Amino acid sequence: MKNKKLHNIKSAGFETPDDYFESFDEIIFSKLNTKSPLDSIKETGFKLPSDYFESFDEKVLEKELKVTQLFCKRNLIYISSTAAAILFLFNLSIFESKPSFDNLDTETVESYMIDEDISSYEIAALLSDENLEENLIIDYSISEDTIKDYLLNNADIEALTIE
């Protein structure tokens, strides 16, 4: 009968090596008896001063007192007055200094002039007549070709022609 098929299979078919069970005990005992290197180390080796714990309490109490002293009224006054002085000094120093022109670079002036839209008339107004001298007009010998090139590339002809 088909139902009996399972019961025809008597064993799972698994086998073991020869003497497996005989030699098993030995293996187990050798594993159980294997001394760990840890077995010989029972203590950390750390030591401390002989009356450490007895004197500990005293030390802590002393420290606690010092800490509370830190925050006493006298210290608070010292600290706050120092802070105030620093702040005061800081504020004074802001009003003291005048800007010096030595530190002012050309780029800063340029960008200021561009930003504020300062016209050439305003600049001209700043110049006094005495400042204008002949030797301010720099003598360059510029070739005709250079002039021509410049005019072609940069100049607005209409603006230059006199009506």
Place this chain on the structure above:
Amino acid sequence: MIDETQLLEQLKSESYKNQAFKALLKLYKERLYWHIRNIVKSHDDADDVLQNTFIKIFKNIDNFKGDSKLFSWMYRIATNESITFINKKAKRLQVSNKDIQQHAINNLKSDVYFEGNAIQIKLQNAIATLPEKQQLVFNMKYFENIKYKDMSEILETSEGALKASYHIAVKKIEAYLTQN
């Protein structure tokens, strides 16, 4: 029959522990081996798990309260060690437990410690289709001939539930064998 109370006493004593443990090995190592082997399939894996089981028994005997029979406790350790073994392998290889089991069965053909019968491989495949607990019940009843009473203590399940589980398992296996 061995007096379990006395054996347990000796196992918990300093002077008789080793001697008593040897007795325990003699009594149970083969039974536990086959129980483990039915779960893990290969001899090498069964050997690993069996060693782990006995070392665990030796180290934890003091914690054994005696609220169940000694052998039930030992079988439970063996079962858990086997399942843990498979779980660890599955996790390491990032596959399922079923995959590990199937892989082990596929290797049986080339296993030196397997009889190599086609019908027996088919049976292993049939058992592998069952849920984990049902596989345990089937193996323990069919191959290991463990009484339902004892099985109930080992698996902490009622005898009635175990009987039902076994009959379902047999039906499924027979259907598998017929169809394949």
